[in-house]
Structure formats: structure tokens, C-alpha cells
Amino acid sequence: MSNLIARFVKDESGATAIEYGLIATLIALAIITAATSVGTQLGVRFQEVATKLGAAAP
Template sequence: MTNLLSRFFKDESGATAIEYGLIAALIALAIITGASTLGNKLNTQFTNISNQLK
């Protein structure tokens, strides 16, 4: 029983999976933020071009 408990406390595979999940979430957040910013800038640029053509 002691051996089972010591292996349970030394097992870090769950912690590693959580860390990878957090890293993936942060990367996804950065991509979403960057794409949103780029989209807003492109929308503004196309609006300016459209207004100049009128």
C-alpha cells in the first residue's frame, strides 16, 4: 500500500498534461487577439478606401 501511495505522489503525468493545456490555451488566446486586431485594422483600411472612392 505504501508503494502505491508513493508512486501516486511521484506521478507527474497529469501535471504535465495540464501544463500543455495551459500553454495551448495561451497560444490560442494570442492568435485570437492578433487576428482580431488585424481584422479591425483591415476593416478600417477598407472603409477608408471605400470612402475615398465615393
């Protein structure tokens, strides 16, 4: 019985899976944040171009 408890205490495979999950979550959040920022900036640029083209139209 003590051998079983000792093996359970030394087993780190679950902790490794949790760490990989946390890393994947942080990477996903970074990608989402970057994509949102780029999308917002692109929207602003396209709106500026549309405004200038509308003002230049006869």
C-alpha cells in the same frame, strides 16, 4: 500500500497534461487577439478606400 502511495505522489503525467493544456490555451488566446486586431485594422483601411472611391466617383 505505501509503495502505491509513493508511486502516486511521484507521478507527474497529469501535471504535464495540464501544463500543455494551459500553454495551448495561452497560444490560442494570443492568436485570437492578434487576428481580431488585424481584422479591425483591415476593416478601417477598407472603409477609408471605399470613402475615397465614393468621393472620386462622378
